[in-house]
Structures are given as structure tokens and as C-alpha cells.
Amino acid sequence: MSTPTEVRPIPRRERRTSILDMGGPNSINNFASSYTRAQQYIGSTLIEQGGNLIEQLSRQPSVSNEEAVEFVTPDSYGPFRFQATNEVDEECAVDTEETSLLPELSRISTKRSSFTIITGNSTVPQTVFNSVNTLVGIAMLTLPFGFRLSGWLFGMLFMLFTAFCSNITAKYLGRILRQYHHLSTYGDIAHEFGGPYFSYFVTFFFIFDLTGASLTLIILFADSLSIVWPHIHALKIIIVGLIFLLSLLPLSILSLFSLLGILGTLCIIIIIVLCGFLSDQQPGSLIFPEATSMLPPAWKNLLFSLGIFMAPWGGHPVFPELYRDMRHPGKYSKSCNISFSTTFFLDLAIGALGYLMFGNTVDDSIIKTIMNNPHYPKYINKILCLLMGLLPLSKLPLVTKPIITSYENVFGLTPKYVVVDKEGQLADTYGFTRIVARAIFFSLLLALGLLFTSFGKLVSFLGSAICFTVCLALPLLFYMKLNGDNIGTIHKVFLKIGVVLSLSAAVIGTYSSLAMNVTE
Structure with a gap:
């Protein structure tokens, strides 16, 4: 005879309801919880x-x-x-x-x-909010430079192509999860597709991408603040030192701290638009725009822009976990359409307005271009300095966390248990060895930050080598194999063409980003 089961809820901390609980599933408190979970996904999606x-637990000597x-x-x-x-x-x-x-x-x-x-738990509005927050990043700051390289015609075509295809492959990942209920992350899907070794290969790709993303934030911080304090190396040392200290904070605090990144990004978008109307002198004015080109001014630079237009979609691999976090996964496709459309128009606004304001004089970062322009009020530079200081500080701890977790797991530095004192507080979460290991990691990151100096070349390289592969080519391959029984012959042909085009763009764009001078 089977033992009768007892149904009991998960223990919760009692708290009073407040105005933050109004709105049911879309209350402010539920939005905050959904946002915090999404930040955890971003910070650990590569780590199982x-x-x-x-x-x-299996290595512990005794199990009751x-x-x-x-x-x-x-x-x-x-x-x-x-x-x-x-x-x-x-x-x-x-x-x-x-x-x-x-x-x-x-x-x-x-x-x-x-x-x-x-x-x-996440509703459609919460999923859209988290998705847009995941997709909107610093790569958009180089989009005006992408238009400078490609011209209006190819720039618009590249933007539409990358947005449309990234949306489609995000939906394909959702279809895979709908059929394979035991999968939850991009890494799970990669493991199901090619086994553990292929999963390691994909994880290496991600860690490489996260390292590159960290370097872009370090370079952007130094380039922006060097306009008011021209000591680039010292600025890179300062930002890496601060991130080392922040890396010692728990994820729950980092996820809330990263909210500053959202506010900072929104403020940057607003400032870029306002600057266009604060001056009627060229360059830098939307009242009297600079001369622009319909076609690439230099055809040899067209392929360099491929990676720049693909880079804004680098948050794509987080979408499987956003799918699993939905209250109603049947609305996932709708959420994708809204999220990618919203991000596309935000990116287009930055790229198009920046190109109109500065034309062929725009630098590889629109922020650096604005701060070097003497036609704007002096307070603009002060505001941008503050924002460009907060933005990397809010994003870098979460970007570097998966890398830290990876090497700590590999070298056995992750604690097997948590020490709690008599008052119920953490007694020794971080051992001396872990702190030394993190100091070594951030020293290596600083060395790379001092070695690489071009924001535009790094964004182009990451967009080509990484994003075309993990955002387009691999999801198409996953879908063809794992959902192959539900795919028609013509559909498979289009999927194979998509894989070939994505990998070709990855190879060509990567070569261009390495071989060409960003100022050509």
C-alpha cells in the first residue's frame, strides 16, 4: 500500500501586502521578482x-x-x-x-x-521587459559608426536581417523547449544536440564572448572619461579594481545594482536625442543634419559593419530561460515579436540619429563623439561622464560572474557547504584562495584591457565571430536535428541556407574586423 502524500506549500517569509502588490501578476513586486530572476539567468546561463x-552533494562523506x-x-x-x-x-x-x-x-x-x-512566474509584460533589458546593451552605441561604414541602404538591410533572423531563431529555441521538457537553458539544448563535448565547445564560445563584452565595457569607460581626465591606463586600472571589489558581493545585490544599468542606458538614449536639438551647428545637429551616404563611402569597409549590426543581439542565448520562466509559454512567440521589435526601433533610433548628427565624422562610439563636440553645453559632458561611470559598474559584475563561476568550479574553489554562525549569518562565504583567484583573473582581464584599444573593432569582432554563430547558426542546427520530425523538406532547405549564410557572415565579418583599420 502506498504511503499517503501530504500537500504543503513552500515556506515563505510573512510580509504585509502593500501598494506594490496591487496589479496581481503584474504588480511592482512581481515585476521586481521577475527582473531579479532574469538577471540571475544572465549571470549564470552558461553554468549548469x-x-x-x-x-x-554527491561528494559529501555522508548523506542521510x-x-x-x-x-x-x-x-x-x-x-x-x-x-x-x-x-x-x-x-x-x-x-x-x-x-x-x-x-x-x-x-x-x-x-x-x-x-x-x-x-x-513571469507574465508577457515582464518577459518583454526582461528581454528588452537583455538585448539593449552598449553595442548600440557603435551603430552610427556602422551606418557610416555601410551607408543607409545596406545599414537598414543589415539591421532588418539581423533583427528578423534573431527573432526567428529565438522562437526556434522555444519550440525545442516545448518538445523537450527536461531542457531549460541554451547549454542544455547544446548538450542534447551534441553531447557533453559539444556543450563544452559552446560554453567556451560563451566565455570568450563574455570576456570580449567585459573588455568593451572597460574600453568604453576609459575612452569616455579620458576626455575629461586623459589617463586611459589609469582609468582602466580603476574600473577593473572596482569590479574586483563588486565581484565579492552576492548575486542578489548585483542583480538589484544592475538596475542602474537600465536607467543609465535609458538616459543615454534620451541625451543622444536631446543633443541633436541643443545645437544648430554642424556637426552634431538634427536641425541641420550632416551629409550622409546612401551607399558605403568605401566598399571595402562594408563587411566590417556586419559584426556591428549583429552585436546588439548578443543576449539571445538567455531566451530559453526566459521561456521557462513564463506563466504562459504559449505566448512566448508574441513576447519575442514585441521584444525584438522594440529593441530594433531603439537601436535604429540611436544608429540613424547618430549618423544624421555626425555623418562621416562619427567615431566608433557615439558617446565619445558627443563628448568631443564643442557645440553642446558643458553640462552634457558632466552627465555623460556620470552615466559612463555607472554603466560599466552596473553591468560588469554580472558579465564577469559566469566566467568566475566557471573557473571556480573547474579548480574546485566553489565551497561544498555554507558556514553559518550562531546568529544564522554567513560566516565564511569567501575563502582566501577564492579572493586570490579572483585577483589573478581580474589582473589578466586588466592586461587584456590595456592590450586592446579599439571599441569598434572589438564590437565588430564579437558580433561576427560569436553572435552570428550562437544567435543564428547554432539555433538553426539545433532545430533541424531536435525538431527534425516536424520540419518539411522545403523548410529544411531554408534552414540549411540560413546556416550557410550565418557561418559565411561569421567568417567574412571576423576576417574584416581583424584585417581592416577601424578608421579607414
Whole structure:
């Protein structure tokens, strides 16, 4: 006879309802929770934390028979995710840097086993907000330079092509997850496609991309602030030192701190538009725009712009986790359409307005171009200095976190357990060895930051070598293999053409970004 089950809710901290809870699923509190989870996805999408946790628990010398074990069973919306856990975890849960911010859980427990159902919490507006926040990044600041290289005709074609194709492949990833309920991340899909070694290959691609993204933020910080304090090397040392200190903060704080990045990015967009109307002198005016070109001024630079127009979609691999976090995954396609359309128009506004304001004199960063323009009020530079100081500080800790987690797991630096003192506080989350390892990592990052000096070349390289591969080519390959039974012959032909075009653009764009001088 089977043991009767007991249904009980997950323990919650009691708190009073407030005006922040008004609005049901779309309340301010729920938006905040959805945003925090999305930041966790961005910070750990390359790391299979669940597997690492189980591996760590399996290495512990003793495991009680009373310890709960959870299994994975699919349902129509998402996986039942099972994790090694025990009764103490519920009573003495401690937030650490490794704490996973999972969607809403519904648990059915017995004495020996515990079933956890992950249904997802985010509504369509919350998913759109998180998606746009993921996609809108500093790569958009080089889009005016992309138009300078490509001209209006090819620039618009490249922007439309990359936005449309990235939207399609994001939907393909959602279709894969709808059929394979045990998958949750881009890394899971890569593992299902090609096994562990292929998953390692994809993870290497991502870590390479995150390293490059870190370097672009360091270069952008130094280039922008060097206009008021011309010591680029010293500025790079300062920003890397600050990020090292911030890396010691837990993820829960970093995700909230990154909210400054959203506000900073929004302010930058507003300032770029306002600057166009603050001056009636060329260059830098939308009242009297600079001369622009319909076709590329130099055809040899056209291919260089490929990576620049692809780079804004670099957050694409986070979409599988945003899909799993949805309350109603059936609305995922609608969310993608809104998210990619919104991001496209924001990117187009920055690219087109920046090109109209400065024409063929625009630099590889529109911020640097504005700050070097003497026609604007002096307070513009002060505001931009503040924003360009906050933007890298808000983004770099989350960008570098997956890399840190990776090497700490590889070298066994991740703690196997959490030490809690008598008052229930963390006693020793960071050992001396981990701090030294992080100091070495940031020293290497600083060395690379001092070596690379061109923001535009780095964005073009990352957009070509990484984004064309992981945002377009690989999702098409995944879909052809994993959902092949549901694909018609003509559809497969188009998918294969898409793979060939994506890989060709990756190779050609990468070569152009390495071989050409950004100022040509």
C-alpha cells in the first residue's frame, strides 16, 4: 500500500501586502521578482548550477536516508525539476552567491521524496521587459559608426536581417523547449544536440564572448572619461579594481545594482536625442543634419559593419530561460515579436540619429563623439561622464560572474557547504584562495584591457565571430536535428541556407574586423 502524500506549500517569509502588490501578476513586486530572476539567468546561463550542486552533494562523506530526492517529470509548460535537498534547507535557508533564483515552486512532499514543479512566474509584460533589458546593451552605441561604414541602404538591410533572423531563431529555441521538457537553458539544448563535448565547445564560445563584452565595457569607460581626465591606463586600472571589489558581493545585490544599468542606458538614449536639438551647428545637429551616404563611402569597409549590426543581439542565448520562466509559454512567440521589435526601433533610433548628427565624422562610439563636440553645453559632458561611470559598474559584475563561476568550479574553489554562525549569518562565504583567484583573473582581464584599444573593432569582432554563430547558426542546427520530425523538406532547405549564410557572415565579418583599420 502506498504511503499517503501530504500537500504543503513552500515556506515563505510573512510580509504585509502593500501598494506594490496591487496589479496581481503584474504588480511592482512581481515585476521586481521577475527582473531579479532574469538577471540571475544572465549571470549564470552558461553554468549548469543544478548539476554542480548535485555533484557537490554527491561528494559529501555522508548523506542521510531522510534527505529528499526530487525527480524530473515533464508537463505541458515546463519541467518538474528535482534537486537534492533536506528538511534543514527549508528552515535554515541562507542566501549565498550561489543561490538560485528559481520560478515559483509547487511542492508535493512525502517522507522520502519531494516533487518540485516549476511553472514559471513571469507574465508577457515582464518577459518583454526582461528581454528588452537583455538585448539593449552598449553595442548600440557603435551603430552610427556602422551606418557610416555601410551607408543607409545596406545599414537598414543589415539591421532588418539581423533583427528578423534573431527573432526567428529565438522562437526556434522555444519550440525545442516545448518538445523537450527536461531542457531549460541554451547549454542544455547544446548538450542534447551534441553531447557533453559539444556543450563544452559552446560554453567556451560563451566565455570568450563574455570576456570580449567585459573588455568593451572597460574600453568604453576609459575612452569616455579620458576626455575629461586623459589617463586611459589609469582609468582602466580603476574600473577593473572596482569590479574586483563588486565581484565579492552576492548575486542578489548585483542583480538589484544592475538596475542602474537600465536607467543609465535609458538616459543615454534620451541625451543622444536631446543633443541633436541643443545645437544648430554642424556637426552634431538634427536641425541641420550632416551629409550622409546612401551607399558605403568605401566598399571595402562594408563587411566590417556586419559584426556591428549583429552585436546588439548578443543576449539571445538567455531566451530559453526566459521561456521557462513564463506563466504562459504559449505566448512566448508574441513576447519575442514585441521584444525584438522594440529593441530594433531603439537601436535604429540611436544608429540613424547618430549618423544624421555626425555623418562621416562619427567615431566608433557615439558617446565619445558627443563628448568631443564643442557645440553642446558643458553640462552634457558632466552627465555623460556620470552615466559612463555607472554603466560599466552596473553591468560588469554580472558579465564577469559566469566566467568566475566557471573557473571556480573547474579548480574546485566553489565551497561544498555554507558556514553559518550562531546568529544564522554567513560566516565564511569567501575563502582566501577564492579572493586570490579572483585577483589573478581580474589582473589578466586588466592586461587584456590595456592590450586592446579599439571599441569598434572589438564590437565588430564579437558580433561576427560569436553572435552570428550562437544567435543564428547554432539555433538553426539545433532545430533541424531536435525538431527534425516536424520540419518539411522545403523548410529544411531554408534552414540549411540560413546556416550557410550565418557561418559565411561569421567568417567574412571576423576576417574584416581583424584585417581592416577601424578608421579607414
